[in-house]
Amino acid sequence: MFAPNVWSFDSPNTQIAYKYSESNEKHEKQICKRIHSHPFNRVISIILPDTKAVPEAILPLLRDTDxxxxxxxxxxxxxxxxxxxxxxxxxxxxxxxxxxxxxxxxxxxxxxxxxxxxxxxxxxxxxxxxxxxxxxxxxxxxxxxxxxxxxxxxxxxxxxxxxxxxxxxxxxxxxxxxxxxxxxxxxxxxxxxxxxxxxxxxxxxxxxxxxxxxxQTECKTKLEYGLKMPTLGPESDDLVVINGQSNFYATPHELVEYAGMLALSCNLEPTEYLNTWSFSGHTVEVGSALIIRLKGLFSCNLVKMIFKKLRDYANQNVEIPWISLYVHGDPNSPVSFGGIEHSFTTNGDNSYAVFVSSNNKCLYYEFLSSNKALK
Known part of the structure; x- marks a missing residue:
């Protein structure tokens, strides 16, 4: 027997902050400063569209991370x-x-x-x-x-x-x-x-x-094929006109949600109602995407170096719509960003994501579990 009205409960609160900007030196320093304030990095996920092997530029950084x-x-x-x-x-x-x-x-x-x-x-x-x-x-x-x-x-x-x-x-x-x-x-x-x-x-x-x-650091790689990826735009409510058709760019929430489902190999095709994910805005067809998942304990300096290498890789490959770096903090760490006390409460969210594109667009997206105790 189902408990009455459980579907009426509010979803767990999550503190979300994000910022769009040009990928310049000033913004890069701001992102690196934020990365440095997040000490206990447990999982790193990287998505590289139109890439079939780990780039030589970041390969050395993935070694000796035990x-x-x-x-x-x-x-x-x-x-x-x-x-x-x-x-x-x-x-x-x-x-x-x-x-x-x-x-x-x-x-x-x-x-x-x-x-x-x-x-x-x-x-x-x-x-x-x-x-x-x-x-x-x-x-x-x-x-x-x-x-x-x-x-x-x-x-x-x-x-x-x-x-x-x-x-x-x-x-x-x-x-x-x-x-x-x-x-x-x-x-x-x-x-x-x-x-x-x-x-x-x-x-x-x-x-x-x-x-x-x-x-030893757990490292897993996989390839996903035949993708239609949402595009990273300057602002969430801007229109992009392609071949005479106007569509919206993806919102930050849609982009992060898509990257998360892609990293988890979720079925993105609209085959079942309960599992359907849809995006009506502008998408780019991508032949394949390489997904790298690392699990261990990663220093702030290592994450900053990976971020800089991925930004350079995006600038060198103009055909790539965007590259994402998704960093999960330990859900049971006593502190999170900037030494702020952390607690699991409802979900233990303690993570951030960075998206960079070849046209110098950048999105920083941060989320943290609510600091409100359950009633």
């Missing part, structure tokens, strides 16, 4: 001076708890800026005895709290009372140990001989007696 899992690690390991000096203050460190649910479990993440974010339950918070604040997702019941620790702060010196208090709190048995997903980008050296291997982070934890497992 990360590591460390098992049964207490949080006190991440505030030790040798770790902070070697991997937090130098290079860029990414750390995220694994198999923890942001709404109900104790979770943590460490960003490249050296900020240690803890998202914990009410019981755990009161046992730790360190200062935090109620989560904005739990203002009414105050059943969840967040704590921020700046690992680069001089106040965190091992000789201070604050460090002793923090060490005592993080060793509390209510926190226990975590399985952690980590990656580290070594600082760039002009002299290749002085370059540090990124796997040094794995050796550090291995030498400390922890079980370290290499996690």
């Amino acid at each position: 990360h590591y899992h460390i098992s049964a690690v207490p949080l006190t390991e991440f505030i030790k001076k040798p770790f902070i000096e070697a991997f937090v203050k130098q290079g860029q460190f990414y750390g995220l708890s694994v198999d923890t649910r942001i709404d109900v479990d104790n979770c943590f993440g460490i960003t490249p800026e050296g900020i240690f974010y803890l998202s914990i339950t009410k019981d755990t918070y009161h046992r730790l005895g360190i200062q935090g604040k109620p989560s904005p997702f739990a203002k009414i019941h105050r059943n969840r709290y967040s704590i921020e620790i700046n690992l680069k702060s001089a106040e965190l010196a091992t000789t201070t009372k604050q460090y002793a208090r923090l060490q005592n709190a993080l060793s509390n048995e209510t926190l226990g140990t975590f399985t952690v997903r980590i990656a580290w980008e070594a600082p760039r050296e002009k002299d290749v001989k002085k370059a540090i291997c990124p796997s040094s982070i794995a050796k550090y934890f291995s030498d400390s007696g922890y079980d370290v497992e290499l996690k």
